[in-house]
Amino acid sequence: MGTEVSRRSFLKGAVLSAVGATVAGSGLAGCAPKTEGTAAAAGSDAVASGTAGNLTPQTALAQLNPQDYDYTANSITDWEGTTLFSDWSFGPLTLHNRMVKSAAGSAYLPFWTTEMTIAEYTHWAKGGVELMWVEDYASLLEHYPASYKVRTRENADLAQVADAIHEAGSYCGYQLSLMGASFSGFDATTAAQFECANAHDLTLDEVHLVQADFVDAAKFLQEQGFDAVEINAAGNNIGQAFLSRNRNERTDEYGPQSFENRTRFVNEIIEGIKAACGADFPVQVLINAIEENDYDLGQNATLTTVEENLQMAKLLEKAGADSLHVRLGPFNNHPAEFASDMYFTGYGIDGATGYGNQFDFSRHFEGKLIANHSGCGMLLDVAQEFKDAVSIPVGTVTYMDPAHAPDFFEQALKDGKADFYLMNRPFMVDPEYIVKLRENRLDEIRPCNRCLHCHFDLDEDGAFYEHCRMNAAHMRAYTEQMPEGPDLPAGTGSKSVMVVGGGPAGMEAARVAALRGYDVTLYERKGNVGGLLEFAANVKGPHENIARTQDYLARQLEVTGVKVVTGQEVDADFVKQQSPDAVVVATGGVRDTLGLQSADGTDVVSIDDFLMADIGQEVTVVGENAQAVDVALRLVAEGKHVTIASPLPLTALDKGQSDHIKGFVIPMLYTRGTRVWPNASVKSLGGGSITISCDTGVDMTYPCDTVIEALDMLPDTSIADALSGMEVYSVGDCDRPFNIAEAIAAGNLAARKI
Numbered sequence: 001m002g003t004e005v006s007r008r009s010f011l012k013g014a015v016l017s018a019v020g021a022t023v024a025g026s027g028l029a030g031c032a033p034k035t036e037g038t039a040a041a042a043g044s045d046a047v048a049s050g051t052a053g054n055l056t057p058q059t060a061l062a063q064l065n066p067q068d069y070d071y072t073a074n075s076i077t078d079w080e081g082t083t084l085f086s087d088w089s090f091g092p093l094t095l096h097n098r099m100v101k102s103a104a105g106s107a108y109l110p111f112w113t114t115e116m117t118i119a120e121y122t123h124w125a126k127g128g129v130e131l132m133w134v135e136d137y138a139s140l141l142e143h144y145p146a147s148y149k150v151r152t153r154e155n156a157d158l159a160q161v162a163d164a165i166h167e168a169g170s171y172c173g174y175q176l177s178l179m180g181a182s183f184s185g186f187d188a189t190t191a192a193q194f195e196c197a198n199a200h201d202l203t204l205d206e207v208h209l210v211q212a213d214f215v216d217a218a219k220f221l222q223e224q225g226f227d228a229v230e231i232n233a234a235g236n237n238i239g240q241a242f243l244s245r246n247r248n249e250r251t252d253e254y255g256p257q258s259f260e261n262r263t264r265f266v267n268e269i270i271e272g273i274k275a276a277c278g279a280d281f282p283v284q285v286l287i288n289a290i291e292e293n294d295y296d297l298g299q300n301a302t303l304t305t306v307e308e309n310l311q312m313a314k315l316l317e318k319a320g321a322d323s324l325h326v327r328l329g330p331f332n333n334h335p336a337e338f339a340s341d342m343y344f345t346g347y348g349i350d351g352a353t354g355y356g357n358q359f360d361f362s363r364h365f366e367g368k369l370i371a372n373h374s375g376c377g378m379l380l381d382v383a384q385e386f387k388d389a390v391s392i393p394v395g396t397v398t399y400m401d402p403a404h405a406p407d408f409f410e411q412a413l414k415d416g417k418a419d420f421y422l423m424n425r426p427f428m429v430d431p432e433y434i435v436k437l438r439e440n441r442l443d444e445i446r447p448c449n450r451c452l453h454c455h456f457d458l459d460e461d462g463a464f465y466e467h468c469r470m471n472a473a474h475m476r477a478y479t480e481q482m483p484e485g486p487d488l489p490a491g492t493g494s495k496s497v498m499v500v501g502g503g504p505a506g507m508e509a510a511r512v513a514a515l516r517g518y519d520v521t522l523y524e525r526k527g528n529v530g531g532l533l534e535f536a537a538n539v540k541g542p543h544e545n546i547a548r549t550q551d552y553l554a555r556q557l558e559v560t561g562v563k564v565v566t567g568q569e570v571d572a573d574f575v576k577q578q579s580p581d582a583v584v585v586a587t588g589g590v591r592d593t594l595g596l597q598s599a600d601g602t603d604v605v606s607i608d609d610f611l612m613a614d615i616g617q618e619v620t621v622v623g624e625n626a627q628a629v630d631v632a633l634r635l636v637a638e639g640k641h642v643t644i645a646s647p648l649p650l651t652a653l654d655k656g657q658s659d660h661i662k663g664f665v666i667p668m669l670y671t672r673g674t675r676v677w678p679n680a681s682v683k684s685l686g687g688g689s690i691t692i693s694c695d696t697g698v699d700m701t702y703p704c705d706t707v708i709e710a711l712d713m714l715p716d717t718s719i720a721d722a723l724s725g726m727e728v729y730s731v732g733d734c735d736r737p738f739n740i741a742e743a744i745a746a747g748n749l750a751a752r753k754i
Contacts, residue, residue, distance in 0.1 A: 065350040065361050068372045069542055074406040079438050083413035084402055088420060090131065090393060091282030091322040093171055093227060098413060099434055101132035102397055102422040103175035103230060104338060106466050106475060110150050114157040116478045118164040119485055124427050125168035128434025132170060133230055134161065136177045140217035143209050144178060153220065162225035173228035173284065174221045176214055179236045199241040199248040207254060207265065210238060215272035228282035231269060234327055235337045239266045240288060243312060246302040259311045267319035274320045282322040287313070288329025289382045289396070292365045294353040295332035303331060306368060306382055310389040323393040325422055326386055328379060335660050341375025341399040341450055346665045347541045347630070348637020350374070356667035374543050375399050377408060384417040393419035401426050403437050403445045428454055429470045443555045446470050447548040452660040453741050469741035470549065472508070472748035481749060489752060491517035497754060498580035499523070500570045500719060503531020504740055505732025506586030507553040508747035513584070513754055514560035521563040523570045529554050531588060536740065538611055539630045572722035582727040582754045585720040586747060589713035589733035594622060596707060599686030607631060607710040616705030617641060620690050622682060623710030624648050626656035626739060631710055633665055636672050643702065645680040645692050647711070656739035713737035729753065
């Protein structure tokens with residue numbers, strides 16, 4: 001492993017140094033203006049050293065929100081007795097840890113069944129989640145059904161879901177929401193799915209009708225066995241429309257003229273639920289803790305401040321709310337409301353808004369966010385302000401992941417920054433998260449990559465698709481791909497399984513096959529396992545936890561008893577000599593090439609080699625896939641002038657990346673001057689320039705001293721094809737090159753079939 005480890009260590013250091021200056025210390029303080037480690041301080045240091053004038057715009061932007069990656073320290077060896085695993089009360093409910101499943105998922109999708117819903121929630125319950133909020137996947141509001149929901153009271157099987165969660169040993173709440181369309185004359189068959197309604201869109205009669213529907217739905221849920229309800233008054237929901245001056249132009253008692261008026265709509269719902277369901281029926285309220293205009297950056301005149309929300313929080317408590325769930329409130333990017341760490345995705349663009357500009361976290365959001373930890377726990381300082389203002393429990397969200405940063409999250413609870421953490425993606429990735437954490441098996445917790453494939457994503461063919469990159473069972477259980485459900489079927493007798501290739505597909509296949517009881521040996525020609533995960537970690541930087549993914553999968557091979565043989569070249573003859581009962585071929589694909597040769601003044605570099613190559617200032621990346629875009633983004637962050645020549649149409653740009661991440665990365669590439677030429681082919685290069693043909697109808701020649709070939713990988717099934725007569729499965733890039741998510745899924749699904 002010597003050469004590989006050294007290269008990885010070198011590149012890791014290069015990644016961290018290139019991202020920008022790190023913030024001094026790893027405490028919980030947010031980015032305050034003009035303090036050590038902030039963008040302002042970095043600029044001051046540059047001026048003092050006489051280098052400020054040499055900063056390129058790209059470099060300056062890369063240093064705008066400097067990150068500290070030392071916040072993930074862990075000194076906890078025994079989780080018993082920690083604040084994280086201490087008792088707390090939510091109304092009459094007593095809970096024994098501070099981790100709560102937030103109301104997010106996909107149970108409202110057409111193909112989602114009750115069986116799938118129960119499987120998801122009972123797995124979380126058995127994995128240690130004691131309180132889980134079920135997403136609002138059924139139309140429970142009699143007069144205002146949501147057009148995107150496919151279930152009703154009659155076919156949602158809510159009592160069955162609640163009973164299953166209780167039987168698994170947990171409490172269940174249900175989030176009530178209404179992202180509403182225009183209310184007057186509402187027609188669920190024609191209304192735009194997520195058209196935000198304003199408070200002034202409702203007549204007074206309609207206000208009371210919505211309130212009554214919320215109360216009636218809560219009573220129905222109580223009858224179905226649910227233990228609590230959450231009122232979603234954040235984001236695009238109708239409750240937020242009344243709390244916000246931005247969406248409320250009413251002149252009656254529900255208008256923005258006072259805090260009492262602004263909270264009246266939600267408060268009367270709380271009071272109505274308490275009257276209908278009993279004073280001891282818990283009600284949680286979800287609100288925007290702080291708002292910011294991400295579309296017209298900085299135009300915040302009518303957006304709600306923390307100070308306003310603190311006054312309204314007190315009134316929500318007075319009305320009977322049993323707890324508060326506070327989250328970020330960006331103006332025009334709904335996914336960033338619950339996955340705000342997307343602002344930190346993409347190499348060197350920390351603070352990207354999704355609209356081609358960048359927040360300055362030392363100033364935007366009132367400078368109150370913890371913005372130097374790549375989005376992890378970013379609202380904890382703000383949550384503390386709420387906790388200090390009210391006497392009911394306060395929880396917050398946005399990549400709350402104690403296994404990722406144990407000391408950080410434990411100390412936050414000790415310091416009173418929050419009472420509980422609302423978590424979703426970490427549980428989706430590893431349903432046994434809490435059990436493993438309590439047992440101090442942190443290296444066995446499957447890490448969330450924060451890739452957002454799990455939420456409203458599209459597959460390679462453009463079809464709707466939501467699959468967790470790391471957990472192949474999520475959104476596949478009880479479908480045609482995985483009819484047996486998420487639990488692994490027992491193996492069929494004693495079998496020897498040979499896995500050829502130690503990338504993500506091969507490691508996942510080996511892990512699953514071993515868990516099924518088979519004798520598994522994995523062969524890898526390099527000195528260590530990981531495959532292209534090492535490349536991804538070095539190119540993307542630390543945000544997506546790719547290095548942790550590689551470590552997790554390698555650890556799983558140890559835990560499950562897989563025999564790993566590295567430095568072994570494997571061909572069909574070698575496989576036949578070993579004579580295994582089943583073979584999983586995961587040898588990866590082969591790089592396509594244009595067959596270009598370096599010419600005087602213009603070098604041609606393979607994407608596999610670019611990290612160690614001498615890259616010039618004027619770079620053309622030939623390719624359009626996620627790897628090509630990740631390479632371009634990294635080079636732009638380093639101050640290079642990058643052009644992308646895509647052999648395919650513009651719609652294929654960044655394919656393999658989740659749609660949400662594309663929405664942050666691509667606008668920032670354009671903003672920083674990257675030109676994308678779709679349907680392009682290289683005609684010639686040399687002398688410090690390149691000539692391409694494209695949609696312009698004329699040849700385009702522009703400066704280029706380095707060409708990086710980043711074409712789509714091609715499948716390579718040569719070994720599998722030579723093993724006729726054996727039980728053989730080809731998985732990952734050797735079969736269907738695409739992305740990490742599909743590679744892991746292919747390995748998992750193949751190993752289930754052996």
